[in-house]
């Protein structure tokens with residue numbers, strides 16, 4: 001399966017191309033580590049995210065922010081598990097003409113939980129794999145704009161098309177499930193945990 005090799009490059013592209021007053025909305029999951037590591041917030045109160053770490057927050061937040069600030073760029077960044085908790089808010093976005101762009105960071109899993117599983121019980125994976133829909137088709141079914149990006153270099157054009165559509169838009173980013181944090185991989189965490197268990 002092809003995948004976006006560098007989510008870091010996607011985030012730095014956004015850092016360099018979004019206006020300083022752009023609003024980023026996100027929920028919870030390991031994907032958010034890339035926002036904190038690579039994006040640069042240049043205005044007060046431009047990151048709308050839950051201090052409680054609740055998943056599903058980004059989509060309704062993005063609808064609200066685009067309604068409050070129709071002239072600003074609003075981007076929701078969601079994990080695949082995160083998005084599926086409130087992705088149906090696309091209906092509200094389309095109904096009220098809230099044209100923001102949602103990025104769905106699809107690694108096919110509840111990555112945060114899988115990371116904890118590998119660290120505490122290496123190789124013992126339970127209930128963290130996700131069977132996902134075709135996210136782009138899902139967005140189009142609501143009357144929004146939907147695209148799938150499988151290569152890092154295709155992101156910029158997809159983002160520009162999504163913005164130019166003038167509709168609520170979704171871009172699915174296919175991400176390598178092994179790329180679990182900006183600094184390490186699932187395989188490395190598993191190996192480290194296995195070695196620590198050998199007595």
Ligand SMILES: Cc1ncc(C[n+]2csc(CCOP(=O)(O)OP(=O)(O)O)c2C)c(N)n1
Nearest residue numbers: 029030031054055079080081082110111112
């Ligand atoms: C409402 C809610 N349910 C469960 C959790 C526990 N939880 C934290 S992160 C996570 C998985 C996130 O998966 P995903 O959105 O796909 O992001 P990834 O870690 O894969 O990048 C879960 C289940 C939570 N924070 N909020």
Ligand SMILES: [Mg+2]
Nearest residue numbers: 079080109111
């Ligand atoms: Mg995920």
